[in-house]
Amino acid sequence: MAKGEAHVTLQGVTRVYPGVAGQQPVHALGPLDLELVKGEFFSVVGPSGCGKSTLLDVLAGLASVTDGAIRFEGVPIHGRVPDGIGVVFQEDASFPWLTVEDNIAFGLRQNSVEAGEVRRRVDHALSLMGLKDFIRAYPAQLSGGMRQRVCIARTLVLEPRLILLDEPFGSLDQQTRLLMGDELLRLWRETESTVLLITHALDEAAMLADRIGVMSARPGRFLEIVETGWPQDRDSRIVARPEFGRITGRLWSHLRVESLKALGQDRPPL
Amino acid sequence: MVTRSRDIAVLIVVILLIWQGLYQFTGTGLLTAPLDTFARVLRLLGTPNFWPHLHESASAFLRALAIAVGAGLTVGMALGAHRLSGEVAEPILVALYSIPKVTLYPVVLLFFGIGMPAKVVFGAIHGVVPIAIFAMNAVRNLNPIYLKTAQILKLGPWATARKVLLPATLPEIFTGLRVGFSLTLVGTLLGEMFGSQRGLGHLLMAAIGLYRMDTIMAITLLLVIFAITINSILLVVDYRLHRRV
Ligand SMILES: Nc1ncnc2c1ncn2[C@@H]1O[C@H](COP(=O)(O)OP(=O)(O)OP(=O)(O)O)[C@@H](O)[C@H]1O
Ligand SMILES: [Mg+2]
Numbered sequence: 426m427a428k429g430e431a432h433v434t435l436q437g438v439t440r441v442y443p444g445v446a447g448q449q450p451v452h453a454l455g456p457l458d459l460e461l462v463k464g465e466f467f468s469v470v471g472p473s474g475c476g477k478s479t480l481l482d483v484l485a486g487l488a489s490v491t492d493g494a495i496r497f498e499g500v501p502i503h504g505r506v507p508d509g510i511g512v513v514f515q516e517d518a519s520f521p522w523l524t525v526e527d528n529i530a531f532g533l534r535q536n537s538v539e540a541g542e543v544r545r546r547v548d549h550a551l552s553l554m555g556l557k558d559f560i561r562a563y564p565a566q567l568s569g570g571m572r573q574r575v576c577i578a579r580t581l582v583l584e585p586r587l588i589l590l591d592e593p594f595g596s597l598d599q600q601t602r603l604l605m606g607d608e609l610l611r612l613w614r615e616t617e618s619t620v621l622l623i624t625h626a627l628d629e630a631a632m633l634a635d636r637i638g639v640m641s642a643r644p645g646r647f648l649e650i651v652e653t654g655w656p657q658d659r660d661s662r663i664v665a666r667p668e669f670g671r672i673t674g675r676l677w678s679h680l681r682v683e684s685l686k687a688l689g690q691d692r693p694p695l
Numbered sequence: 696m697v698t699r700s701r702d703i704a705v706l707i708v709v710i711l712l713i714w715q716g717l718y719q720f721t722g723t724g725l726l727t728a729p730l731d732t733f734a735r736v737l738r739l740l741g742t743p744n745f746w747p748h749l750h751e752s753a754s755a756f757l758r759a760l761a762i763a764v765g766a767g768l769t770v771g772m773a774l775g776a777h778r779l780s781g782e783v784a785e786p787i788l789v790a791l792y793s794i795p796k797v798t799l800y801p802v803v804l805l806f807f808g809i810g811m812p813a814k815v816v817f818g819a820i821h822g823v824v825p826i827a828i829f830a831m832n833a834v835r836n837l838n839p840i841y842l843k844t845a846q847i848l849k850l851g852p853w854a855t856a857r858k859v860l861l862p863a864t865l866p867e868i869f870t871g872l873r874v875g876f877s878l879t880l881v882g883t884l885l886g887e888m889f890g891s892q893r894g895l896g897h898l899l900m901a902a903i904g905l906y907r908m909d910t911i912m913a914i915t916l917l918l919v920i921f922a923i924t925i926n927s928i929l930l931v932v933d934y935r936l937h938r939r940v
Contacts, residue, residue, distance in 0.1 A: 487843055512847045518840045521939050522862040532848040535858065563939045583848075 432587060432619045433461040433484070437493035439644075440479050452644045453479040456493060459638065459647065461587075461619055466610075468622045468630035470676055471640025472687035477623045478515055480645065481591050484621070485512050497587065511585030513593045515623075519564040519575045526551070526560045529578045536583075543582075550578035553608065569596035574605075584616065591623045602626070603661040606633050610660060627680070631672040632664055639679045642686035648679050727912045735913040745898075752894040755811060756883045759818025763879050764872065766819070767826025771871070774827070775834025785831070792824045796882060804890050814886030814894070821882025822875035829871025833864035866936040873929040880922060 439455035454476035461467055471477050482488040484495060489504030497507050519528050529550055533543045551557050554574040564572050573593055580588065590609075594602045606629060613620050624630050630637045637651045653672055655663060663669055711729050718728045727735065739745050774781040799820060807813040841863050845855040887896025895914055902910035 485847060487846060506846050506849065508849075510847070512843075514840055514843065516838075516840045518844045520841065520844075520859070520862070522865070531858075535848055535850055535854060565939050 430463045431460050432463040432465075432498065433459075433621075434496045435459040435484075435493065436495075438480075438483060438490050438495060439492040440476070440483055440488065441491045454483070454643075454645050457646050461621065464617050464619055465635045466613055466620045466622070466633060468624060468634035468637045469640060470624060470627060470630045470637060470680065471645055472642050472680060472684040473625070474687055475640045475643045475683070476645030477640065478591055481512065481514075481589050481621075481623060485510055485589055487512075509586040511580035511583055511588045513573070513576050513580050513588075513590045515591040515595065517564075517569065517572045517576070519572045519579075521564050524561050524563055525556055525567070525575055528564070528575050529556075529582055532579060532583050546582040546584075547578075550582045553581070553612070554578045570594075570598075570601060573597070581612065581616075585618060587619045587621070588613075589621050589623075592625060593622075594624070594626075594629065602629065603632075603664075607661050609633065614657065627673045627676045628664065628669075631669055631676065632659075632661060637672075637676060639676060640683070642683045648683070651675055724908065727909050731909065732912045732916055735909045736916055739910070739913050739917075748894055748898050751811075751891075752883065752887060752896065755814045755887065755894060756818060756880060758811075758815045759883045760822060760876065760879045762815065762819040763822030763826055763875050767823040767871070767875060768830050768868070770823075771827035771830025771868075772834050775831040775837075778835070781831055781835055785828075788824055788828050788831070792828065796820055797885065800886075800889060803886075809890045809892070811891075813890045814883055814896070817886030817890075818879045818883030821885075822879030825878060826871045826875035829874070830864075830868050833867035833871075834860075836867070837863055866933070866939075869929075869933055869936055873926065873933055876929060877922065877926060880918075884918070 436458055437456040438459075439457070440453050442451040442453055444450040457480070469477055469480065479488070483490050484497075484502070486502045486504060486506040495502045497510065500507065520531065523531065526547060530543050530547045533546065538546075551560060554577060556571065556574060556578065559567060559571065564575065567575070573596055577590075577593055594605050597605060609620070609622075610633060612618075622630070622633060631653065634653055635655065637653065638647045639649050639651065640646065641648050651672060654668070714726075714729050718726045774784050796817070800817060803813055803816050803820070807816055837860070841859050842855070845859045850858065884894075884896040884899075887894035888900045889896075891897045895918065899911060899914050902914070
């Protein structure tokens with residue numbers, strides 16, 4: 426599959442959580458159309474509770490769509506996880522009973538990758554994520570940000586063609602966040618994978634992405650897709666550029682309104 | 696580890712000193728002195744008649760434990776996995792846990808008569824409830840993100856059970872097993888005391904009837920040493936398992 430082709434397409438994707446035990450059903454997402462281009466870095470921003478994590482679930486095949494269709498590399502995804510997708514969840518998903526090293530190697534070992542290859546990839550990921558000194562530590566001995574890095578590493582070693590990240594840097598401080606952003610950009614270039622990054626940090630989206638999808642309050646739809654026009658070999662220093670301020674300003678002008686809606690201060694009838 | 700062993704040694708010495716003190720304070724007849732008791736234990740162990748009783752108790756206990764563990768884990772996990780029945784069953788289990796099981800004993804005797812089955816059942820009744828409660832909570836409180844991760848990493852159902860479900864729930868399940876172990880032992884011995892012609896519980900009852908303080912103390916000491924040893928080992932494992940979570 427060549428660069429520039431459609432890698433993932435979403436058509437009319439909708440998800441309604443059925444009401445359990447007398448509760449109202451929750452219309453969390455859509456209808457929503459989107460096309461992710463092979464090799465692009467796409468970022469999603471939106472107010473809290475607008476359906477970003479839900480979007481990730483249906484994209485990964487962890488939940489099925491209520492309506493609409495998703496295709497990944499031309500094949501429909503319907504509530505089954507396809508090959509070639511890696512996910513970093515919003516919550517800490519490191520396994521507390523495994524060491525850092527065994528956590529990272531877990532997916533490879535389960536999929537019977539040969540031991541030498543596991544070693545090589547895990548070592549690479551360990552140094553990339555700055556976890557070299559914590560190989561034998563258990564997650565309980567790490568900070569929240571370090572645990573999230575373990576999860577990122579566990580995903581990267583599988584060399585997915587599509588990487589979905591849900592606020593992976595949420596528990597990091599601003600400086601580390603920027604540096605991890607640089608690492609992510611480097612990885613993205615190196616692996617030529619398609620990246621979808623969900624974030625609540627507008628500057629992060631503006632700095633990392635080729636395109637940024639701005640979502641409305643629940644049920645989440647794309648209000649606008651902002652093109653950043655950054656060069657491929659960008660890094661965190663672009664935050665000093667004037668365009669950077671213009672992009673974040675544009676994102677915020679949308680999100681201010683939507684975030685107020687999400688907080689219930691200007692809730693339209695459902 | 697060294698300070699740990701020293702603490703334990705100090706604790707044992709303190710207990711022995713208190714014991715000796717109590718013995719001297721209360722005068723003879725009520726208690727036997729530590730040294731005499733240990734001597735009596737050794738003599739008991741040297742009596743050929745004693746071993747069938749020990750064997751009887753041990754086999755009753757092991758059977759009761761097997762039933763408690765098997766039934767407790769099965770019921771607990773099933774209730775944990777099925778939300779609604781778990782919510783219905785929880786108050787019932789807790790009620791069962793808190794009533795004195797002795798009140799059930801007449802019913803057990805009525806069903807099983809005096810002998811091995813009655814004490815096995817009585818032991819199992821004591822142990823099964825905490826094992827079920829802990830297993831239920833372990834499964835119910837399982838973080839769903841682990842299952843999502845298993846799906847993403849393309850684990851099949853069997854690998855998910857073995858590599859994710861089991862280790863994720865083990866610490867809590869193990870605590871249940873530890874508590875269940877102690878209670879099953881208590882239950883089995885109680886069963887032996889009131890509804891049996893053999894076993895350590897029966898010996899204990901017989902000694903009480905004959906007012907043989909030395910025998911009572913010796914059997915109790917044996918049981919205490921056994922229970923404390925196993926429980927300490929289980930506690931250490933339990934602690935290790937929980938430290939990571
Ligand atoms: N399992 C569920 N059952 C019912 N409703 C759900 C469920 N999961 C999420 N929702 C609802 O769907 C909506 C979208 O949730 P989602 O987690 O996708 O939001 P989000 O954009 O990721 O929010 P945040 O930025 O806070 O992470 C919310 O209103 C939430 O209450
Ligand atoms: Mg979310």
